[in-house]
Amino acid sequence: MTLTNGAATPPSRTARGGLTGVGHLGQAPPLALPERRLSLARRAWTYWLGCAGFALALATTTGLGPHRVWGACAAVGYGTAAVLAARDSRAGNRAGAWAAVLGAVLVPLLVLVVSGAAQSEVGVVERSGALLVHTGSPYLPQPAHTVDYNPYLPGMALFGLPRALFGDSPLADARIWFCLTFLVCMFVAARRSDGGPGPTPVGAVSLLAGFPAVALPLTVGGVDLPVLGLMCLSLALAGRGGSGTAAGVAMGAAAALKWTAWPLLPVGLVLLAVTAGRRTALRAALAALSVAASAVVPVALADRHAFVEHVVLFPLGEGGVRSPAASPLPGRLLAVYVPGGAALATAALVAAAVGVTVSLLTRPPRTVRAAADRLAVGLGLAICLIPATRFGYLVLPLVLAGWFRCTSKTGGSPSAVPVSLPPCPAPKRPDSGHRLSGGCP
Numbered sequence: 001m002t003l004t005n006g007a008a009t010p011p012s013r014t015a016r017g018g019l020t021g022v023g024h025l026g027q028a029p030p031l032a033l034p035e036r037r038l039s040l041a042r043r044a045w046t047y048w049l050g051c052a053g054f055a056l057a058l059a060t061t062t063g064l065g066p067h068r069v070w071g072a073c074a075a076v077g078y079g080t081a082a083v084l085a086a087r088d089s090r091a092g093n094r095a096g097a098w099a100a101v102l103g104a105v106l107v108p109l110l111v112l113v114v115s116g117a118a119q120s121e122v123g124v125v126e127r128s129g130a131l132l133v134h135t136g137s138p139y140l141p142q143p144a145h146t147v148d149y150n151p152y153l154p155g156m157a158l159f160g161l162p163r164a165l166f167g168d169s170p171l172a173d174a175r176i177w178f179c180l181t182f183l184v185c186m187f188v189a190a191r192r193s194d195g196g197p198g199p200t201p202v203g204a205v206s207l208l209a210g211f212p213a214v215a216l217p218l219t220v221g222g223v224d225l226p227v228l229g230l231m232c233l234s235l236a237l238a239g240r241g242g243s244g245t246a247a248g249v250a251m252g253a254a255a256a257l258k259w260t261a262w263p264l265l266p267v268g269l270v271l272l273a274v275t276a277g278r279r280t281a282l283r284a285a286l287a288a289l290s291v292a293a294s295a296v297v298p299v300a301l302a303d304r305h306a307f308v309e310h311v312v313l314f315p316l317g318e319g320g321v322r323s324p325a326a327s328p329l330p331g332r333l334l335a336v337y338v339p340g341g342a343a344l345a346t347a348a349l350v351a352a353a354v355g356v357t358v359s360l361l362t363r364p365p366r367t368v369r370a371a372a373d374r375l376a377v378g379l380g381l382a383i384c385l386i387p388a389t390r391f392g393y394l395v396l397p398l399v400l401a402g403w404f405r406c407t408s409k410t411g412g413s414p415s416a417v418p419v420s421l422p423p424c425p426a427p428k429r430p431d432s433g434h435r436l437s438g439g440c441p
Contacts, residue, residue: 044085048096051212052078055104058216066117066220070108074215077103081210094203100210105179108219113173122221124150125174129160137299139306143321151315154299155256155292156223175221182218183209185229185250189236190407204407213395223258228396230254231264231375232403238268238284239368241276248284252291259315260396263378266357270364271371315388327391335387345385352381369404376400 052075059071080103081096112118128138128150138157143149150156159181162172170176183205190201199207208214217225230253237247251268254261265288273281300307314321331349334341356378365371376397383393 044096045082048078048082048085048100051100051104051210052082054212064119064220066112066119067216069111069117070104070216070219073108073111074100074104074212077101077107077210097203097206097210100215101206104212104215105209105218109175109179112219113170113175118173118175119221120147121223122174123147125152125156125223126160126163128152128157129162129174130164132157132299133161133164137303137306139299139303139310141303141306143309146321149314149321150310152223152258153256153296153311155253155295156258159223159226175219178221178223178226179218181226182229185226185233186403189229189232189403199406201407204403207406208399208403213398217392217395222392222395224260224393224396227254227258227261228399230257231261231396231400232372234264234268235271235368235371235375235404238272239275239371241272241280244272244276244280244284245287247272248287249291251284252288255288255292256295259311260379260382260393263356263375263382266360267365267371267375267378270360271366271368274364274366327389329384329389329391331385331387331389342387345387349382349385352378352385356381372400372404 055071055074055078057071059068059075062068062071077100081099084095084099124147131140132138132154138154138160139150140148159174159177162169162177163174166172186208187201187205190204209218214225216222230250234247234250234254237250238244247268251261251265254264265285269281269285269288272284331345334345334348338344356374359374365374379400380394380397383389383397
């Protein structure tokens with residue numbers, strides 16, 4: 001409210017009902033709507049253009065056939081998204097996201113599934129499903145070559161069952177089920193978050209699927225994405241409290257797929273203990289261990305030698321064949337170029353694990369975002385320090401650190417919750433007992 005010639009005049013309102021010309025507690029007024037749309041359009045245009053450049057560079061430099069197909073298709077999809085963002089500042093972001101998903105996920109996935117081209121991991125998972133059906137174990141008893149090894153936990157073989165049961169049908173491709181599991185888990189996780197002014201669950205999932213670090217493994221066959229989807233779903237369920245059983249089942253399902261999901265258990269259980277109490281966390285722990293044990297223990301007992309060789313020794317580089325996973329990260333560089341470097345990398349990995357554990361005990365995460373950040377830090381340190389690792393594994397901490405910032409309203413600290421001020425009393429006229437209208441300055 002402002003005073004003009006002694007008279008009080010209310011501030012003007014826009015067509016949307018908002019106030020103009022008045023900031024909040026001295027803050028500058030927000031950008032006008034056309035300026036804000038133009039700024040968003042410029043950022044979207046720059047982002048999609050950068051994605052197109054990355055995809056085109058990959059298509060022209062990689063020696064891997066599936067990656068080349070993805071790069072060519074994705075470059076067109078991202079380029080279209082950039083054009084849409086530049087031409088229409090109002091709908092460019094949404095249309096651009098769908099153009100990116102079409103060009104970077106759906107089209108190359110269809111081309112690769114029909115042609116049968118895929119990363120070697122897809123063949124490993126599909127073979128493990130057939131072995132599980134015919135022998136009761138997803139592991140070859142005497143692996144002789146790198147492609148004979150299956151470094152995943154027994155639950156991963158479930159993604160290979162469609163190929164074992166339905167043969168050469170395109171819908172039996174393990175990548176279809178990797179993709180569906182990931183997208184459904186992320187959609188449910190977005191719905192389970194605390195809402196806010198961010199994108200809708202469908203919009204958030206489409207933006208995530210179009211992100212190059214996610215779109216590439218979705219297309220060529222990244223086994224880490226279903227694990228990542230279950231991890232995000234587990235944290236979203238744990239953040240809502242409840243009985244804890246659903247969160248525990250999701251944690252156990254992730255833990256049955258790959259070792260990289262096991263750091264989720266302490267983080268998710270501590271979050272549940274904070275949000276819903278220790279009994280709920282204990283109930284979730286029993287559910288998680290029951291689900292993981294039911295998938296792992298029978299297979300491990302069926303052929304203990306094969307289980308240890310594939311799942312324990314091979315990932316550590318101690319199996320009959322060396323793991324091909326190698327990236328110039330600190331753990332790998334220590335193991336290769338420093339005498340005793342493997343022991344140093346292992347010691348650093350143990351120290352990092354102890355540090356994260358101590359942080360969980362001394363400063364437990366109280367929000368989903370804080371828990372996801374803690375898990376991202378732990379996984380990031382582990383990926384950097386393990387001697388046998390790949391850059392592609394970094395998609396796990398990257399998505400964990402960013403996903404709940406996009407889909408969670410508060411997620412960070414109690415200070416993010418808006419505080420409402422009590423109404424100011426109206427001042428009294430000095431010469432009478434009547435009150436003046438207005439009140440607060």
